[in-house]
Each structure stands twice: as C-alpha cells, then as structure tokens.
Amino acid sequence: MKSNRTEMQFELRHSVGRARRGKIRFGNIEVETPVFMPVGTVGSVKALSPEDVWNIGYRLILGNTYHLLLRPGTEVLESFNGLHNFMRWPGAILTDSGGFQVMSLAKIRKMTEEGVNFANHINGARIFLTPESVCGIQASIGSDIHMVLDECTPYPATHKEAEASMLRSMRWAKRARTAHQSSPHAQFGIVQGGMFEDLRRASAQALVDIGFDGYAIGGLSVGEPKAEMRRVLDATEPSLPVNYPRYLMGVGAPDDLFDAVLLGVDMFDCVMPTRNARNGCLFVRTTTSETGKLHIKNAAHRISQEPLDSKCKCYTCQNYSRAYLRHLFVAEELLVFRLLTIHNLQFLWDLMQAMRDALDGGEPELNLQKIRREFIAT
RNA sequence: GGGAAGAUGCCGGAGUGGUCAAUCGGAGCAGACUGUAAAUCUGCCGCCUUAGGGCUACGUAGGUUCAAAUCCUACUCUUCCCA
Numbered sequence: 001m002k003s004n005r006t007e008m009q010f011e012l013r014h015s016v017g018r019a020r021r022g023k024i025r026f027g028n029i030e031v032e033t034p035v036f037m038p039v040g041t042v043g044s045v046k047a048l049s050p051e052d053v054w055n056i057g058y059r060l061i062l063g064n065t066y067h068l069l070l071r072p073g074t075e076v077l078e079s080f081n082g083l084h085n086f087m088r089w090p091g092a093i094l095t096d097s098g099g100f101q102v103m104s105l106a107k108i109r110k111m112t113e114e115g116v117n118f119a120n121h122i123n124g125a126r127i128f129l130t131p132e133s134v135c136g137i138q139a140s141i142g143s144d145i146h147m148v149l150d151e152c153t154p155y156p157a158t159h160k161e162a163e164a165s166m167l168r169s170m171r172w173a174k175r176a177r178t179a180h181q182s183s184p185h186a187q188f189g190i191v192q193g194g195m196f197e198d199l200r201r202a203s204a205q206a207l208v209d210i211g212f213d214g215y216a217i218g219g220l221s222v223g224e225p226k227a228e229m230r231r232v233l234d235a236t237e238p239s240l241p242v243n244y245p246r247y248l249m250g251v252g253a254p255d256d257l258f259d260a261v262l263l264g265v266d267m268f269d270c271v272m273p274t275r276n277a278r279n280g281c282l283f284v285r286t287t288t289s290e291t292g293k294l295h296i297k298n299a300a301h302r303i304s305q306e307p308l309d310s311k312c313k314c315y316t317c318q319n320y321s322r323a324y325l326r327h328l329f330v331a332e333e334l335l336v337f338r339l340l341t342i343h344n345l346q347f348l349w350d351l352m353q354a355m356r357d358a359l360d361g362g363e364p365e366l367n368l369q370k371i372r373r374e375f376i377a378t
Numbered sequence: 379g380g381g382a383a384g385a386u387g388c389c390g391g392a393g394u395g396g397u398c399a400a401u402c403g404g405a406g407c408a409g410a411c412u413g414u415a416a417a418u419c420u421g422c423c424g425c426c427u428u429a430g431g432g433c434u435a436c437g438u439a440g441g442u443u444c445a446a447a448u449c450c451u452a453c454u455c456u457u458c459c460c461a
Binding site for chain 2: 037046108221247329
C-alpha cells in the first residue's frame with residue numbers, strides 16, 4: 001500500500017480570544033483553518049464532481065469507513081491505491097470511523113467490548129468493526145486523517161450511561177492508537193462524555209494522555225438544544241492541547257460554525273449543506289432572507305429572475321434564476337441537485353473564509369460582528 | 379334503435395343506510411433536516427371559525443327513512459357492446 005500523501009502538519013498562526021487561525025498541510029495540499037469539510041460518505045460529495053468541490057475552494061473532504069467498507073470494499077480501494085485515486089480527488093481526505101453509525105444505525109448493531117457488530121444496512125450481512133480493524137480499513141482507503149472508532153453517545157443519556165460509553169470509547173482509542181503506530185497518516189481521538197462537563201474533561205485528558213495528532217469533539221449536534229452544545233463545547237475546549245487541531249464533528253449550521261470558531265474549534269464537517277440542498281433548502285445571507293434560508297419550492301419563486309442570493313458568487317447564483325431552479329426542482333430534474341449543492345457549499349465556504357479574513361485583519365471583533373449580521377439569522 | 383356499465387373533493391380512485399367533510403395516491407401549499415440507511419421525512423389540503431364547532435357537499439330533480447355518497451323514481455351526461 002502506497003499513498004501519495006505525506007504526514008499532516010498543523011501550524012497554529014495566531015489566536016483572537018479563543019478563536020484560532022491556522023493551517024494544515026498534507027504535502028503540497030494546504031488547508032486554511034478554521035475550515036469546513038464537505039461530507040462525501042461513500043466517495044462522493046453527493047451530486048458534485050470532485051472538480052466542483054475543488055473549484056469552490058475545498059481541499060479536505062470526508063469519507064466514511066463503515067460505508068466504504070461495504071461499498072466498494074477494501075479490495076477495490078487497494079487496487080486503486082486508495083480512495084484519492086479511485087474517486088480522482090486531488091485534495092486530502094478525512095475518514096470517519098463508523099462511530100456515528102454506532103448511533104445512527106443503533107437498531108441493526110450490537111456493541112461488545114471487542115467492537116461493534118453490524119447487520120449491515122444494505123444486505124444484512126454481518127460486519128464486525130473493532131478499533132483495530134477500522135485502522136486497517138482506513139489504511140486501505142488511504143485517507144489522510146483517520147478517526148478512531150468511538151461510540152457516538154446518543155442524546156439524552158444519563159451521567160452513568162454517558163460515562164460508561166465514554167470510558168469504552170477511551171479504551172478503544174488506546175487500542176486504535178496502538179494499532180495505528182506504523183501508519184504515516186494522522187489519527188485523531190474523539191472526546192465523548194454526553195452533556196456532562198466532568199466527563200468531557202476526563203475524556204479529553206484520557207486522549208491527551210494517549211497522544212493523538214488532533215482532537216475531535218464528538219457526540220454533539222445529536223439532538224440537544226444549541227445552548228447545551230455550546231455549554232459543553234465551552235467546557236471542553238480548555239482541556240484540549242493548544243498546538244493540535246480541534247475538530248467539532250457533525251456541526252455545520254451557520255450559527256453553530258460561527259459560535260464554535262469563537263470557542264476555539266479549527267475543523268468542522270456536516271451533511272447539512274449537501275442534504276439540505278437536495279431537499280430544496282438553501283443557505284442565504286440575511287440580506288436575502290431574515291431566516292437565513294430559502295425554500296426553492298416555495299411558490300413565491302415561481303417567476304423570480306433573482307439568483308438565490310444576490311451577494312453570492314457561486315456558479316449557480318452567477319447563472320441561474322430562482323424560477324429556473326424551482327422549475328428544475330419541481331420537475332425533479334437531476335441538474336438541480338448539483339446547482340443547489342454548489343450554492344450551499346459556496347455559502348459555507350464564504351462564511352468560513354470571511355471568518356478567516358476577520359481573524360487575520362485589524363479589528364477582528366468588529367468584522368466578526370459584521371459577518372454575524374450578514375450570515376447568521378437571529 | 380337495443381343492451382350494459384358508470385357519474386365522488388383540483389385529478390385519479392375507495393366507500394354501497396348511521397362511527398363520512400368522506401380511506402388512499404397524485405397535484406398544490408408550508409415546514410424539518412447538524413461525524414448521510416435521507417433526491418428523505420412531517421403537517422395542511424370544501425367554506426367559515428373565538429378551533430369548540432358551524433355551514434354547504436358525493437351528476438340534476440324528487441322520494442323512502444329517525445338517518446342517504448350509499449335505497450327508489452325520473453332526467454341529463456359519459457363509456458362500452460349489438461344493430
């Protein structure tokens with residue numbers, strides 16, 4: 001197994017309050033942080049070509065170990081020397097471990113101390129994921145950042161449940177770190193602990209004791225109120241080492257991204273921009289809609305010659321009217337998925353770029369306030 | 379000219395005496411979606427409403443009945459078969 005990637009390097013440039021400005025390098029691929037990563041679960045950012053994703057500016061996307069193991073499987077991926085070559089993606093890839101599927105597919109899996117047994121969602125055949133086997137699968141995928149297998153603790157959970165779940169995830173993290181030893185790729189641990197600050201601190205400390213290349217915060221944005229998420233994030237962040245990237249998993253609502261950057265998070269991923277696009281829900285600036293979103297199906301857009309968002313520079317907004325996009329959506333023309341997905345990913349790119357610029361420039365607080373007014377609905 | 383079947387809400391189509399403002403689709407309208415079992419899911423969908431109810435409704439007009447979309451009579455129209 002060879003890979004054309006090299007080790008990940010993280011450089012923290014400076015901070016503004018708790019917010020951080022940095023850069024992650026994978027060989028000649030550079031990723032400015034804070035960064036949002038589009039999700040391409042099975043080797044495709046749904047509806048887009050890799051070129052579409054690249055042209056917006058993205059250089060780091062997600063894949064999923066559980067899903068890629070099922071299809072196309074490691075044999076195919078290895079024969080292509082990994083997912084990058086297979087899908088023709090020139091950027092970097094982070095793979096989630098299957099820990100989220102422990103929660104989202106809870107009905108078809110069983111947990112043991114050894115690992116997770118899935119009756120997989122495609123044909124019911126059993127697949128057994130362990131902290132060690134997930135490392136091997138990720139090696140076959142050849143991703144640049146490997147997430148450890150964890151249990152994404154569901155919400156709500158009692159302190160006792162969250163603690164037992166977190167402690168097991170920490171035991172698994174240690175096993176995964178051992179199994180990963182000879183890998184050239186980066187590996188991130190994942191903080192768990194439900195909504196309990198003491199458990200979150202203990203989890204972070206356990207991971208730091210093991211020592212990872214980056215630290216993720218998992219088990220948030222799983223149905224809890226936003227205030228809960230922020231409280232937990234606020235309490236967890238100080239326990240994370242300064243010189244390593246922090247990754248808040250599964251977060252991508254514009255207001256959550258904004259708040260989490262200010263709380264010191266460097267990396268994010270979320271299906272929201274891509275899934276919402278396919279469901280006809282677009283992110284727009286508050287100058288376009290006070291709610292920050294636009295439902296393309298709405299009758300109000302039937303003859304509108306406006307773009308989705310008059311301040312958006314994306315391919316879709318530069319070329320197509322709301323009326324045409326609505327027509328495509330109503331007529332179930334497949335083109336609409338690409339056009340709407342491009343827009344939503346551009347919106348989050350613009351939001352993150354604006355925040356990076358604000359952190360770099362003078363008067364960051366003032367500029368961040370401007371960004372909040374423009375991108376975040378109240 | 380003779381015979382048969384049928385006419386239900388925007389459309390398709392259930393219902394064949396009361397629990398029917400009427401199953402279910404579609405269309406229409408609105409909403410949700412946060413490490414993707416999601417091109418998915420939810421709600422509304424005759425009119426009025428202080429949301430408890432009120433009103434008008436199942437081709438048209440009569441009739442039977444405590445009660446009719448459902449039974450009877452006539453008419454109008456549609457489709458099919460025979461001439």
